[in-house]
Amino acid sequence: MSDDPYTIEFAENLSRDELEEGDRLAPAFDDNGLIPAIAQHAETREILMFAWMNSDALRRSIETGEAWYFSRSRNELWHKGDTSGQIQDIREIRTDCDQDVVLLSVVPRREGACHVGYRSCFYRSVRRGDDGTVSLIFEETEKVGT
């Protein structure tokens, strides 16, 4: 018996029709064993962050109802909010047509999601000037903490 309580099993090798129109979860991890994960605020519907999950992170997220990711820079499982308190309680998990992305609908237990200090990682928009140059405009101006 494994000590790992996160025992959810994913389907594999589904046909295209089963993958797209079926009811079995068969996450398509990439060559590095990772799948992109988008976190959206369940209430405001704001996109908070984008990260990656490996198989363990996805299983833990499903089992515990809190968002787990895989940190590519630290090469380790990452329980979001462990140090910041910005734990993400999951309201819903969705996957897309070919099951190579997951979308989490979350409520952060403490406001904020971005290590820079903003509410969302997507705090800047792209502006194209009349002269053809591009720049970034801050859409959030106050930091909420990290």
Place this chain on the structure above:
Amino acid sequence: MSDDPYTIEFAENLSRDELEEGDRLAPAFDDNGLIPAIAQHAETREILMFAWMNSDALRRSIETGEAWYFSRSRNELWHKGDTSGQIQDIREIRTDCDQDVVLLSVVPRREGACHVGYRSCFYRSVRRGDDGTVSLIFEETEKVGT
């Protein structure tokens, strides 16, 4: 002179502080020259799809105000909606803290975004049963066309 009218130049090799807190757009394309792109409906705030852009796709999206992606399966630039009519008019483009993701706020000119026929590619949610098994539930039941 180049025939390519999409001449926007991106910054490169910024310091971490310039990348995160600055006003210069320096998209961090991965080893394959791609960057993840999330498309969110500008009005409903529903996540419609997730795809990839190369440098050309991002420049064209900024210049034309319509979403261009890079199809990894076809290995070519992809003007979303060219065949389906589901052209995505871009209201806003954002990037994240380390500029390795872009978020498009769009209005599809014709309803729908998913090649399977649903309004959004994220038409299924993950349900965890009491017995520990997982399955997918259809959150959209009617196809709007492809």
